[in-house]
Amino acid sequence: MAKKTLDELRIEIDALDKEIQSLIGARAELASAVAEVKKASEDQSVFYRPEREAQVLRKIIDRNDNWLKDKDMAHIFREIMSACLALEQPLNIAYLGPEGTFTQEAALKHFGHAVSTLDCGSIDEIFHQVEKGNAHYGVVPIENSSNGVIGGTVDMLYSQGLKICGEVEISIQHQLMMADQAQEIKAIYAHQQALDQCQRWLSNHYPNAELKPVASNALAARIVKDEPHAAAIASEAALSLYVLERVAKNIEDKTGNVTRFLVLANEEVAPSGK
Structure with missing residues (x-):
């Protein structure tokens, strides 16, 4: 039996996508019907x-x-x-x-x-x-x-x-990030727990940087977005959200955190x- 061409495979995928979309729509319709039943019952307050x-x-x-x-x-x-x-x-x-x-x-x-x-x-x-x-x-x-x-x-x-x-x-995987990674890092912001979890890595790579504890790693990322010569320890989500540049990946001292x-x-x- 001859192998299917790329175009043939894509046609099959498109057909499956259409079927999946239709089934999801049917599920959503049933969910709406469930909501109506709950509204009409004594248990109407419990939706989730x-x-x-x-x-x-x-x-x-x-x-x-x-x-x-x-x-x-x-x-x-x-x-x-x-x-x-x-x-x-x-x-x-x-x-x-x-x-x-x-x-x-x-x-x-x-x-x-x-x-x-x-x-x-x-x-x-x-x-x-x-x-x-x-x-x-x-x-x-x-x-x-x-x-x-x-x-x-x-x-x-x-x-x-x-x-x-x-x-x-x-x-938990910690990323080191900053607005412009071409700059020298003089300060590193993070929650104290993140600083503790990356202590050995930080002392090996940035022994002279000032470590600045803040309320959360996400706040650290928000701070360094506008502060030169400053980096933050935060999540992958924060890296994307605050449009920062990655300096180093997975800097936690212990894996499996x-x-x-x-x-x-x-x-x-x-x-x-x-």
């Missing part, structure tokens, strides 16, 4: 069901036996589900800002990109925004594999009444069955 979502994603991974990795297949369906849920009730998610933080990355990984986000200046503020109803859910860091438990989050969990309804893990985040809500969540 994390336990139901977890069950769906687990089934998708369990039956995945094709070319795509489990995590990639789950990511695709995560975004489809996020877009469909937005038709029912757009969610507002509070996270530790500003834009470009690992906490924002965790929020979007868990909820998908079809949500509104509310960046908060502190962990305390995330709790308060959810408690006051200004955000449906909050995402906060709870534990890092290098630095241990996040004390501020633990304190708020004990003192406030929010419920844990999910967890997210993010692989992971941060665990909690998803918080005012309501209890039913078990997912796992």
Whole structure:
């Protein structure tokens, strides 16, 4: 049997794309119908069901036996589900800002990109925004594999009444960036935790640079965008968001650095069955 030509393969791909698009549209129509049923029922206030979502994603991974990795297949369906849920009730998610933080990355990984986000200046503020109803859910860091438990989050969990309804893990890889990498680096901005996690690398490569702790790595990236001779340690997302130049990649002293985040809500969540 003769191999298909490039044009023939592209025609088949285009046909599949059209079919996939039609099926996604059908799913969105059903999601809208679900929303109407919920509005007419006594349970109309509960549009987002994390336990139901977890069950769906687990089934998708369990039956995945094709070319795509489990995590990639789950990511695709995560975004489809996020877009469909937005038709029912757009969610507002509070996270530790500003834009470009690992906490924002965790929020979007868990909820998908079809949500509104509310960046908060502190962990305390995330709790308060959810408690006051200004955000449906909050995402906060709870534990890092290098630095241990996040004390501020633990304190708020004990003192406030929010419920844990999910967890997210993010692989932490630190990038060194600046506005113009041709300049000499005299100062390096980052969250203290990031400075600690990159201490050996920094002392080997920039022993004379002044290390300046700030509230978040994303804030560091925003600062150096307009400050000459200054670099920031931040995420890949911050590098793109603030249009900076990469000086060095993955500068953390230990590989396999992971941060665990909690998803918080005012309501209890039913078990997912796992």
